[in-house]
Amino acid sequence: MHLPFQIFSPEEEISDSRFQEKEISLFIKRDDKIHPFISGNKWRKLKYQLEYAKSKDINHLVTFGGAWSNHLLACAAAAATFGFQATAYVRGEEIRNPVLDMCKIFGLKLNFVDRESYRNKAEFFSKNHDPLNSLFIDEGGKSERGLLGCAELITELKQEYEHIFVASGTGTTVAGLQLGIEKEKLKSQIHSVPILKGADGLLADFSQWNVPTEKIIMHPDYHFSGYAKTKPELIDFIKKFVSSTGIMVEPTYTGKLLYAVYDLMEKDYFKPKSKILVIHTGGITGLLGYLDLFNK
Ligand SMILES: *Cc1c(COP(=O)(O)O)cnc(C)c1O
Numbered sequence: 001m002h003l004p005f006q007i008f009s010p011e012e013e014i015s016d017s018r019f020q021e022k023e024i025s026l027f028i029k030r031d032d033k034i035h036p037f038i039s040g041n042k043w044r045k046l047k048y049q050l051e052y053a054k055s056k057d058i059n060h061l062v063t064f065g066g067a068w069s070n071h072l073l074a075c076a077a078a079a080a081t082f083g084f085q086a087t088a089y090v091r092g093e094e095i096r097n098p099v100l101d102m103c104k105i106f107g108l109k110l111n112f113v114d115r116e117s118y119r120n121k122a123e124f125f126s127k128n129h130d131p132l133n134s135l136f137i138d139e140g141g142k143s144e145r146g147l148l149g150c151a152e153l154i155t156e157l158k159q160e161y162e163h164i165f166v167a168s169g170t171g172t173t174v175a176g177l178q179l180g181i182e183k184e185k186l187k188s189q190i191h192s193v194p195i196l197k198g199a200d201g202l203l204a205d206f207s208q209w210n211v212p213t214e215k216i217i218m219h220p221d222y223h224f225s226g227y228a229k230t231k232p233e234l235i236d237f238i239k240k241f242v243s244s245t246g247i248m249v250e251p252t253y254t255g256k257l258l259y260a261v262y263d264l265m266e267k268d269y270f271k272p273k274s275k276i277l278v279i280h281t282g283g284i285t286g287l288l289g290y291l292d293l294f295n296k
Contacts, residue, residue, distance in 0.1 A: 003050055003082055007034045007043065011158055011277065014245055019265060023272040026261070027161070028247065029153065032254075032282040035077070037102070040282025041166075041173040042074030044149040045141030050082055052145060053135045061086040062129050063137040064121050068099050068228070068252075070283040071140050076108035087111065087129075091118045098288040140170040144209050150176020153279070154184055161188050162274040167257040167281060168192040168202060169227075175206040177279075178216050188277075191217045193260045195253055197226040222260040228252050228289070234259055235293050247280065250287040254280055 010033070014026045031040040038046065053061065061084050065072040072088050079086035087109045090100070094112040103110060117124050125136040137143070150173045164181075168174050174192040181188055194202055199220055203213035224231050230251045238255045241262075242248055249255045261278055270276065 009034055009156065022265065024265060024270050025275045027275065027277045029277055029279050032280045032284060034282065037077035038074045039070060039284065040280065041150060042071055042141060042282065044153060045146035045172055046074060046078050047149040048145035049135065049137055049143065050078060053084065058133055058135045059084055060134040061137055062125055062134050064089045064118065064139040066091055067095055067097055068286060068289055070286060072103050072108065073099055073285060075137065076103040076106035079108065080106040089113045089118065091115060099285055140172065142170040142172045146172045147176040147179055147209055147211065151180035151183060153177060154180025154186065160186060161277040163191060163270065163276045164188050164279065165191045165193060165257060165261055165276065166279040167253040168194045169196065171202040171206065173281065174216055175203060175211045175213060178213065179211050182212065189217060190215065191219060193219045193222050193257045195223055195227060195256050197223050219260050222256050224256060230290065230293060239294065248284050250284055251290050252286045253283055
């Protein structure tokens with residue numbers, strides 16, 4: 001069962017004199033071009049979940065997320081596109097914001113639940129839904145099927161890179177990339193920039209799916225004090241990056257990721273002649289929560 005969905009995600013070179021002076025080439029894989037709302041890695045993580053649901057005649061997706069979650073918006077848009085109903089449980093008090101409003105336009109049913117019910121999601125799902133007609137999709141799309149979808153990014157690559165960088169929340173995408181590297185027998189070094197504070201055990205869960213996570217290099221010092229936290233130097237960096245490349249990024253994920261890559265370049269982390277690929281995982285709607293910071 002294949003969903004009728006073609007993706008477009010080119011590898012584009014970024015020309016920046018600071019990289020050129022060091023003879024380093026910087027490319028960006030435009031997963032943000034996959035879809036305006038099922039964006040970036042969220043499509044990759046959902047793909048095999050949706051195909052599985054179709055193959056089992058399951059017509060209802062049940063998922064979980066925070067109030068600004070790109071995953072919720074992706075599920076909402078994907079459900080509307082491929083003919084599923086969808087329900088989401090959002091952690092915390094009932095609130096409104098542009099992302100949740102867009103989820104509702106796509107027809108996602110939103111329920112706000114207390115932190116306690118939210119903690120054990122699988123159990124909460126089994127109590128409230130019938131697995132014969134509802135599919136449990138974990139927060140952020142973390143799953144083995146999600147890993148397999150992310151591994152496909154590597155198969156698409158048009159050339160070999162010394163370094164591949166991605167921002168990590170649940171770690172599913174970076175683990176999937178490492179799986180893709182193993183499958184394709186490539187030598188590229190995979191790097192993760194966790195956007196949360198205290199991401200030490202981030203990859204521990206993925207060994208159950210045979211991902212050699214010890215091969216992934218973590219850069220844990222670019223979270224800017226934690227999830228969705230920013231600092232003026234991050235906002236300044238984003239303004240300069242976006243206005244000099246025409247590629248939009250946001251402060252939660254891709255802004256921190258690119259900040260890290262530029263900082264490492266300036267610290268001579270990369271050897272001359274190396275080729276670096278940064279994954280643009282999408283999620284631009286997250287910007288809607290930060291616009292005031294850009295207007296200061
Ligand atoms: C969800 C998300 C991530 C994190 O992906 P994980 O697989 O959870 O590590 C990175 N970038 C963007 C834009 C996202 O929306």
